[in-house]
Amino acid sequence: MINIFLSLGLLIVSLFGLVKSAQFATKYASRLARKFHMSEFVLSFFIVAVISTFPEAAVSIISAFKGVPQFGLATLLGSNVADLTLVFGIVALFSPNGIAVKSQLLRKDFLYLFILIFPVLLGIDGHLSRADGVLLILSGLFFFFTLYMDMKKFRKEATRHPDHSLVKSLLFLICSLVALFISAHYTVEFSAAFAKGIGLPDIIVGLIVVSIGTCLPELLFSIKSVETNHDSLALGDILGTVIIDATIIIGITALIRPFDFSPSLVYITGSAMFLAGMLTIHFIRSDKILTKKEGLILLLFYLIFLLFEFLVRRLISPFN
Template sequence: MIAYAEFSTLMLVLLLVVGLAALCFGGDWLARGAASLALLWKINPVVVGLTIVAIATSMPELITALMATRQGSDSLALGNIIGSNLGNIGLILGIAAIIAPVKIQWRLIRQEVPILFVATLLFTLLCLTGYLFNGRLGRIEGAVLLVGAVAYLVFLVIQARKARDDIQKEFEEETGEPVKSIWGCLGFIVLGGFALWLGAELLIGSSVELAVRMHISEALIGLTVVAIGTSLPELAASVAAALRGQSDIVTGNIVGSNIFNMLLVGGGVSTLFPIRIDGQLFLLEYPAMILITVLLWLAFYTGRTVTRREGVCFVLLYVIILTVSGMTQ
């Protein structure tokens, strides 16, 4: 066990940065190794792209939330989930739209964004119910969320059969050149898993100690530093896709990531370790997550394009939410 209290503040910041980097690289290595291994085993590339890769790219949030909850930092875990969803829309989509207006397919507007909205309401309702009942997001609520995650994965695979070529192209963009050997795949998986564990350990330990020294709440650390850090892979991928004019990858990453954050990460963590809920989050953060999801739907629906002006509004809204959250935590 690392004695973080004995480190200087500068060293804690350095460990935090190293932890974030390890999470980013670990998630990428795990996704590449798992996807390549599945392809070597002749699993359908569509299934690989929509299940294995989607789950693997959610591993930074999942491992971080698991370790945070196990160590008693429940507010940090919930803050990570909510903060990642706020950041994916407000920060990542906003920046991508400022770089180049993001065009939206009707499929997202008709199907996946409504699913995101329902998932957001379900996650919020289950958190509120758990809080009123015993102050926790418990195993029953977690199981409901996990069932939702499985249902969403099945839905994705069924829908993918109608657009196989598009999904295959997006899969190649996400994962790059597959690893050709089984040992190479296993190496990426093991290395990625170790990097995720190390990154989560360093990130949680250093951020919790910094929160104590700076007299700020763990929830705020989760909403900001941890959430942004675990979303860095999505940010990098979305910016790169925006520069190439690949709107589908930008919007698909954001919508899919938010759904998995709540259903898979929230459900998986609370099923194993019931999460204590900070009731103060219901005053701003949960309503803000619902609001920004509704605004995402409206932005997608109006003109089927997220304009640069709307991108600026999303970024400003994200900054305002975090500022007010910082003042009230």
């Protein structure tokens, strides 16, 4: 019993370190980007979103090297469901009048949904090969390339940011990334220990505890964005993070170590990710705003997802 509480306590400390180091990495990467006067959309979708995926990426890469890549996959898919429902829902509740959306930001909603379903289709046989990993990485890069080609339609004049030392910002960014990967290493260690201690499979801890913990950076960044009337920053960060997780990070994990996993992970969690994407985009496209009421619906979706995951895993665990 003492070991269980010790593992839980150390897991919480590791998650705290994961979140804080990701926040610092985001802060200093953003500071570097602003020195070159990037637009808000570029900053959020291409820079902040990339940095926001560092916790999930770190956990997944460490998991792959430690021989448990399925734990990383569960974390990535679970984190995406949390981003599309829990994060969007909470951010909508914190926003003064809901999350306002420019219609052109979701011009490629069909492509976005295809990107979300792509890893589900590749993993329907319960295996991700290196070839699958390459396809996922290429699909993610293609999506970002198409957005880059449309950049003039989204571009806004970036606000000037006070000058900061380039060397200092770069140094703090590197230190933050080192702390991030150390925190990710111990997050995997203590998650597995805690799961074993209470009799839960690692995959459940990855889906719930670690997934929620690793999506906190985009949650905090997005709340701050909508509170300061920069809704497009929040939208770009969350959607960009989901795309990177679903393609590039899963692809890198498969490249490092091809792996087998329970097909139920794709059938349940992967499908939930796709449905969450459909629901969120429908809400945003319907009236060009994600209202507080719709935010509550997304939160309800996430609670149902957690309950369903827990019940199904309990039922199928004796047979896997």
